[in-house]
Amino acid sequence: MTARFAGRVAIVTGAAAGIGKACMHRLAAEGARVVGVDRNEEKLAAAIAQAPGEMIALPCDVADAGAIDAMVGEVIARCGAIHVLVNNAGIGNPSRVRLHEQPIADWDKVMAVNVRGMFLMQRAIIPHMLAQGGGAIVNMASIGSYRATALSSPYITSKGAALMMTRAAAMDYAKDNIRVNAVCPGTTNTDILAGSSQETIDMLVSRAPQGALVEPEEVAALVAFLASDEAPHITGGSYLIDAGRSAG
Numbered sequence: 586m587t588a589r590f591a592g593r594v595a596i597v598t599g600a601a602a603g604i605g606k607a608c609m610h611r612l613a614a615e616g617a618r619v620v621g622v623d624r625n626e627e628k629l630a631a632a633i634a635q636a637p638g639e640m641i642a643l644p645c646d647v648a649d650a651g652a653i654d655a656m657v658g659e660v661i662a663r664c665g666a667i668h669v670l671v672n673n674a675g676i677g678n679p680s681r682v683r684l685h686e687q688p689i690a691d692w693d694k695v696m697a698v699n700v701r702g703m704f705l706m707q708r709a710i711i712p713h714m715l716a717q718g719g720g721a722i723v724n725m726a727s728i729g730s731y732r733a734t735a736l737s738s739p740y741i742t743s744k745g746a747a748l749m750m751t752r753a754a755a756m757d758y759a760k761d762n763i764r765v766n767a768v769c770p771g772t773t774n775t776d777i778l779a780g781s782s783q784e785t786i787d788m789l790v791s792r793a794p795q796g797a798l799v800e801p802e803e804v805a806a807l808v809a810f811l812a813s814d815e816a817p818h819i820t821g822g823s824y825l826i827d828a829g830r831s832a833g
């Protein structure tokens with residue numbers, strides 16, 4: 586594997602499982618010093634133990650502004666810079682009901698992590714990227730940023746917001762050498778599917794022309810490319826990896 590991230594520091598949120606874990610492993614394998622952030626301390630420690638290269642585990646809830654500021658301060662104190670942010674932490678729909686039936690608490694929970702958390706991480710890290718002269722951010726959006734599914738309004742709304750937050754940030758920092766892109770996976774083989782019935786998973790898979798789940802490692806490969814120096818003029822973009830689902 587090449588060393589596109591040698592000498593770089595990367596933060597990956599939601600790093601204890603699924604796509605975030607795969608991103609953490611991929612960036613480390615390519616030479617980055619990776620800070621894995623997750624609210625699940627035990628799973629994060631296990632994910633880091635399996636990883637190649639140099640890792641730091643910092644348990645943190647991305648919905649908690651104070652905890653994020655403290656975590657980012659610690660990263661700067663220990664590593665001196667943050668070159669890459671993979672804003673991946675996210676949760677699915679707590680309940681499968683129609684929009685007007687959504688409990689307000691469920692709505693707020695999804696927005697707090699998927700939208701506010703994505704904002705808070707950028708709010709805390711971008712000042713350091715500005716001071717050091719640049720950086721690369723990859724936000725984990727979704728096929729749901731483009732295509733709705735029934736009974737999923739909080740998640741779908743949050744992923745629409747993730748897409749537009751990416752574009753807005755790309756505009757804000759285009760002249761500051763900070764690139765901001767979104768990756769939009771289709772149904773991917775991770776624990777987030779544990780909350781869905783086999784019938785729902787089969788339905789989602791059958792919608793993709795390739796009739797397959799995306800693997801987290803494929804998403805990590807795309808994230809690594811977008812975060813690397815191989816993509817100097819890719820910013821404000823959104824990249825689907827969805828087994829063809831959005832093609833037809």
Ligand SMILES: NC(=O)c1ccc[n+]([C@@H]2O[C@H](COP(=O)([O-])OP(=O)(O)OC[C@H]3O[C@@H](n4cnc5c(N)ncnc54)[C@H](O)[C@@H]3O)[C@@H](O)[C@H]2O)c1
Nearest residue numbers: 599601602603604623624646647675727772773775776777
């Ligand atoms: N799996 C899919 O089909 C799919 C499809 C499109 C987009 N995505 C997106 O990809 C991202 C990762 O999803 P995944 O499938 O790997 O999920 P996952 O459930 O396997 O892993 C998510 C990780 O995020 C962590 N996390 C959740 N809330 C957090 C918080 N408040 N603070 C810190 N960490 C938190 C969890 O502890 C977990 O380790 C999410 O943003 C998700 O919406 C997933």
